[in-house]
Amino acid sequence: MEQIKNLIPKALNEHPYKIFNLKQLSKRVEFLLPDSIAVTILKSDDGRILHKTIEQLCDELIKEEKIISTDKYKFKALPVTNIVEGEIEFVKSGNAYVSVDGQADDIYIAASDTMNAINGDSVRVSLYATRPANKRRAKW
Secondary structure, X not given: OHHHHHXXXXXXXXOOOOOEEHHHHHHXXXXXXXXXXXXXXXXXXXXXXXXXHHHHHHHHHHHOOOEEEEEOOEEEEOOOOEEEEEEEEEOOOOOEEEEOOOOOOOEEEOHHHOOOOOOOOEEEEEEEOOOOOOOOEEEO
């Protein structure tokens, strides 16, 4: 049970801005479950994880403030505010990159999100999720 409880936030964090209903969340957790954990008690006749089990675990996670409920039987990952500080460097197009000490990759900032910064300023930016193929992006 505890392992399933830990899989719920993991399933939600794969798509941090998406809202999942109970059925969608059950399917995602079922997909993440190792075969050794998929015990008979948690399975219904058609092989799906019982919604009641997921519902109870979600209620516990909401009380522990690990996930949020947006509506009845709709769940979402907690918003993560990841703020970093670094030096901004502009490129010819007006876009910029923020170099953060201890991180290999620079963070891309669109020209429309640079506000009044000038080259070499120390800035704080908020990171947000992007597609894995893209560079990390941030907003001012």
